[in-house]
Structures are given as C-alpha cells and as structure tokens.
Amino acid sequence: MMGKTNGADAATGAMAGTGVPAVPLVVDRVAKSYEVDGKIVPVIGDLSLSLNKGEIVSIVGPSGCGKTTLLNTLCGLLVPDSGHIRWYGREITGQPQNVGYMLQKDLLLPWRTALSNVMLGLEIRGVAASEAVDRSRVMLDQLGLHGFADHYPSTLSGGMRQRVALARTLVNEPRVLLLDEPFASLDFQNKLLIENDTAKLVREGGRSLLLITHDIEEAVSLADRVIVLSKRPTRVKAVYDIELGADRTDMMATRDNRDFSNYVRRIWADLDVVLQ
Amino acid sequence: MTADTENGIKSAIAQPPGPPSRQRWRKFRAVAVVLATQATLLALLLGFWEQMTASDKQAAFMFGSPSAIFRFLGQMARDGSLWRDTYVTGLETLLGFVIGNLFGTLIGLSLWYSRFVSRVVEPFVIALGSIPIIALAPIIIIWFGTGLTSKVAMSTLSVVIVALVTSYKGAIGVDPDQINLMRTLGASKFQIFRKLVVPASLTDIFAGLKLTVGFALIGAIVGEFMSSSEGLGHAIFKAGSLYIIPKVFAALVATIALALLLTFVVGRIERLLMPWRQIR
Numbered sequence: 001m002m003g004k005t006n007g008a009d010a011a012t013g014a015m016a017g018t019g020v021p022a023v024p025l026v027v028d029r030v031a032k033s034y035e036v037d038g039k040i041v042p043v044i045g046d047l048s049l050s051l052n053k054g055e056i057v058s059i060v061g062p063s064g065c066g067k068t069t070l071l072n073t074l075c076g077l078l079v080p081d082s083g084h085i086r087w088y089g090r091e092i093t094g095q096p097q098n099v100g101y102m103l104q105k106d107l108l109l110p111w112r113t114a115l116s117n118v119m120l121g122l123e124i125r126g127v128a129a130s131e132a133v134d135r136s137r138v139m140l141d142q143l144g145l146h147g148f149a150d151h152y153p154s155t156l157s158g159g160m161r162q163r164v165a166l167a168r169t170l171v172n173e174p175r176v177l178l179l180d181e182p183f184a185s186l187d188f189q190n191k192l193l194i195e196n197d198t199a200k201l202v203r204e205g206g207r208s209l210l211l212i213t214h215d216i217e218e219a220v221s222l223a224d225r226v227i228v229l230s231k232r233p234t235r236v237k238a239v240y241d242i243e244l245g246a247d248r249t250d251m252m253a254t255r256d257n258r259d260f261s262n263y264v265r266r267i268w269a270d271l272d273v274v275l276q
Numbered sequence: 277m278t279a280d281t282e283n284g285i286k287s288a289i290a291q292p293p294g295p296p297s298r299q300r301w302r303k304f305r306a307v308a309v310v311l312a313t314q315a316t317l318l319a320l321l322l323g324f325w326e327q328m329t330a331s332d333k334q335a336a337f338m339f340g341s342p343s344a345i346f347r348f349l350g351q352m353a354r355d356g357s358l359w360r361d362t363y364v365t366g367l368e369t370l371l372g373f374v375i376g377n378l379f380g381t382l383i384g385l386s387l388w389y390s391r392f393v394s395r396v397v398e399p400f401v402i403a404l405g406s407i408p409i410i411a412l413a414p415i416i417i418i419w420f421g422t423g424l425t426s427k428v429a430m431s432t433l434s435v436v437i438v439a440l441v442t443s444y445k446g447a448i449g450v451d452p453d454q455i456n457l458m459r460t461l462g463a464s465k466f467q468i469f470r471k472l473v474v475p476a477s478l479t480d481i482f483a484g485l486k487l488t489v490g491f492a493l494i495g496a497i498v499g500e501f502m503s504s505s506e507g508l509g510h511a512i513f514k515a516g517s518l519y520i521i522p523k524v525f526a527a528l529v530a531t532i533a534l535a536l537l538l539t540f541v542v543g544r545i546e547r548l549l550m551p552w553r554q555i556r
Binding site: 077105111153 | 451453454456457458459460461462463467471472475476478550552553
C-alpha cells in the first residue's frame with residue numbers, strides 16, 4: 001500500500017516539478033536470477049529499455065527467455081537483484097500505480113459477472129458503486145460487449161472473456177499497460193479484432209503499452225518499436241523502429257504494408273530459432 | 277465499435293443444440309431413467325429381503341423384515357417417539373454441524389493469512405484429526421453431562437477438523453496469478469482475502485459441508501450410544517440390546533432420512549450461494 005502512494009506521488013511530483021513529463025518507464029541495467037537447487041540461475045542479465053509516453057513497444061524473445069520474469073519485476077511483484085526500474089522518473093517499492101497488467105490467462109473471477117469483473121479494480125480503490133457501474137458499462141460497450149454485462153465468464157467465449165479482461169484493465173484508466181501474451185490463446189480472427197481495439201484505445205487515450213509476445217506479426221503490427229531479447233540471461237539483442245504509415249489502428253492494413261513482412265523476416269532471423 | 281466486431285462477437289457465442297423444449301425433455305428423461313433404476317434396485321433388495329425372512333422365523337428374528345420395519349415405523353410415528361427422537365438427534369446434528377463448520381472454516385480460511393502460523397499449527401491439526409472421536413466420548417460425557425451439550429460437542433468435534441482442512445486447502449489453492457492480479461489492482465491483503473480467497477474457496481468449503489453432514493450425524497449418534505434418554509441413537513441402542521432388530525432398522529431409516537434431508541438442504545444453499553456454477 002505504501003509503495004502505491006509513493007508511486008502516485010512520484011509520478012505527479014516528477015511532472016509538476018520539472019514541467020517536462022518524465023518518461024513513463026525506464027529499465028536501467030536490471031538483472032534478476034533465481035536459485036534452483038542451490039544453484040544460481042541468471043534469468044535477466046543487464047537489461048535496459050524505456051517506454052515513452054504514447055508509445056507502443058513490443059518485446060519478443062525466444063521461448064523461456066524470462067519475459068514473464070521481466071514483467072513481474074516491472075510490476076513490483078519481484079525485486080531485481082541489481083539495476084533500477086523508474087516509473088515516471090522515480091523508483092518505487094511495491095506496485096506502481098496507474099499501470100494495468102494483463103496476462104494470457106484472462107483471470108476472470110467465475111463468481112462475478114462480466115460487469116462486476118470489470119468493476120474489480122474500481123471497487124478495490126473505493127470508487128463509488130454507481131460511478132464504477134457506469135464506467136464499467138461504458139468500457140464493456142466500447143469493447144463490443146454491450147448486452148453481455150450480466151453474463152458469467154463461463155458463458156462467454158474465449159475472445160469475449162479476453163475482452164472483459166481488457167476492459168477490466170482499461171477501466172482503471174492506466175497510463176501504462178503491461179500485457180503479457182494477452183491474445184496468444186485466441187484464434188486469428190478474434191486476435192485481429194481485439195488487437196485493433198487495443199491499438200485504438202491505447203492510442204486514442206495517449207497511453208503507453210509494453211506488449212510481451214512471441215507472435216512476431218503481432219509485435220510488428222501493433223508497435224512503434226520492437227525489442228528483440230536474447231536467450232537467457234536475457235539482454236536486448238536488437239531494436240527495430242517500426243514505420244508502417246500514419247494509421248496504426250488497422251491491423252489488416254498494417255499487415256498489407258510492403259515493409260511489414262520485411263520487418264517480420266528480420267526479427268525472425270534475429271531470434272535465431274533454428275540454431276537455438 | 278464497428279459493426280464488424282459486433283457481429284464477430286455475437287457469432288462467437290455458443291448456441292445450445294436444438295430448441296430449448298426438446299433439450300428440457302431430454303434432461304427430464306435422463307433424470308427419470310436414473311430414478312426408475314434406483315427405485316427398481318431398492319424394490320428388488322426389499323423384495324429379496326422380505327422373501328428370505330417370510331418363511332424363516334429365525335432369519336426374521338435375526339434380520340428383521342421390511343414389513344416389520346414398516347410396522348415399527350408406523351407404531352413409532354403413532355406414539356410420537358419417531359418424531360421426538362428424530363427431532364432430538366436432528367437438533368444435535370444441526371448444532372454440531374453448524375458450530376463445527378463455522379469454527380473449522382473460519383480457522384482454515386484465516387490460516388491463509390500467515391504461512392508461519394499455518395506451518396506451526398499443521399502437526400497439531402494432523403494429530404487432532406487422527407484421534408478417533410469415539411475414543412473421546414467418555415470424557416465428553418464427564419465434561420458436558422448426559423444432555424444435549426455432550427452430543428453437540430461430539431458432533432462438533434467430528435466435524436471441525438474436516439472443515440478446517442478442506443477450507444484451508446481451498447484457500448491455499450487459489451491461483452497465484454490471480455493473487456498477483458489483485459495486487460496489481462492495488463488490493464490490500466484483506467481485500468484479496470475477502471474478494472478472492474473466500475469466494476474461491478467456496479467450492480472446497482461446500483465439498484467439506486457435504487462430507488461433514490455424515491460426520492455430524494455419527495458424532496451425535498455415538499454420543500447418544502454412550503449415555504442418553506432420547507434420540508435416534510438411543511432408540512437404536514435400546515432396541516438393539518432388547519434384540520428388536522426391526523426397530524433398530526426403523527430407527528436407522530429415520531437416521532438415513534435425516535442425513536438425506538440435511539444433504540439436500542446443503543445442496544440447496546450451495547446452489548443459492550454459487551449461482552455461477554449452474555450455468556454451463
């Protein structure tokens with residue numbers, strides 16, 4: 001709880017103090033290892049990256065390269081062994097505020113309806129019930145779930161459940177989103193639709209998005225920048241600035257762009273999948 | 277939202293096969309077949325029993341017969357002892373069931389709060405759980421007397437450890453990713469407990485409740501065996517010592533009816549408290 005308050009103060013303080021908005025997220029030479037059977041296994045080794053305001057950054061890497069460890073470290077669920085994580089210019093203990101977190105598993109609570117799942121974060125922060133209901137309904141409507149507010153998760157399809165999870169993340173109006181393979185379990189059609197909506201909601205809201213994925217096409221079509229990670233111990237292997245035209249909210253159009261497959265091929269080569 | 281997306285989502289909802297009326301009929305028929313089979317099995321068993329004891333006086337004395345059991349049930353119902361005994365045992369069982377589950381579940385769930393405390397407590401719980409409650413009956417009678425209290429105590433003790441273990445298992449079985457999600461949403465430990473751990477444990481808690489209906493009843497009946505002046509256990513014990521076998525069975529029938537009633541009520545409460553599990 002303390003950490004959260006610190007985080008909020010740090011964010012607003014940095015913005016008010018200097019007049020220049022601080023970079024939402026800076027990862028500075030972070031390392032993290034686990035102890036397995038008495039042996040130290042380095043997972044993240046000397047990793048640096050940053051996420052700017054309004055920017056979408058995708059992180060791709062070979063499987064098992066510690067992407068999820070990285071995300072949990074960013075969220076304050078794990079403490080790095082060395083290095084610094086700065087949210088809006090300040091280091092925080094505990095969970096950063098105004099950061100939304102979403103995984104491949106939708107993690108919807110089966111005893112709550114779609115609406116009440118979306119309300120969870122607002123409820124936790126003590127937002128008045130009527131306001132929480134209104135905001136959550138608007139969010140569900142925006143994600144095309146009008147009329148499904150009172151459905152239990154068990155009666156929704158995988159794509160719809162993931163939309164509810166996205167609504168649950170966005171309704172808190174996070175300035176930064178951390179998504180860990182959020183659409184990996186969806187079929188292609190649903191994936192494209194929800195990617196479109198995500199891109200639109202993130203870009204229109206001026207939010208920043210860090211997307212961890214192993215789907216290179218998803219990484220390229222959504223992001224302004226793709227960061228390729230190495231095998232463990234993980235560090236940044238390559239960075240690509242993705243330039244695919246002005247409108248980046250239409251995933252089909254983006255995929256039709258001539259440079260799209262070019263980016264995909266180069267990143268694929270970087271991943272060294274065959275030689276691994 | 278574009279019309280495209282809307283359509284995509286609408287078409288993604290699974291449609292149940294066939295019209296609802298036909299589905300309901302199919303469901304009804306499945307239930308009816310099960311019920312008919314159960315009734316047939318029961319009738320066969322009773323018929324065989326009646327047949328074997330009808331011609332053999334010794335067998336009738338040793339095993340009773342369905343018709344004799346039925347006669348005793350009628351007699352006990354007329355003189356009021358059936359209702360009185362069932363009420364007494366029912367009350368003891370219900371009190372023991374509620375108190376045991378309340379305390380067991382509260383302790384089991386709250387152990388989630390502290391890994392340290394749960395580690396300290398674990399061997400004690402296992403030790404207590406391994407004591408046959410029947411062995412405690414004489415002491416319980418000395419401590420709580422021969423009235424209602426001692427039976428409720430027996431019943432409570434039979435229930436509490438099971439309730440504790442099942443609810444604790446439910447609480448620590450919560451998906452760690454789900455807990456992380458709550459933390460990233462800014463939930464305090466108490467909020468995680470109340471909004472996630474407790475409802476997530478309900479499935480296990482109700483499994484425990486169904487299991488402990490029987491245990492609560494055993495506790496009450498064993499308590500009555502030891503020392504009592506009324507109750508179904510008392511009736512069974514008395515009829516048994518007088519070699520009135522059909523009356524023992526008659527009291528057993530009432531006991532079974534009591535267990536079925538309690539299990540039914542627990543099932544109803546479960547459906548009421550967990551409506552999301554009905555919809556599939």
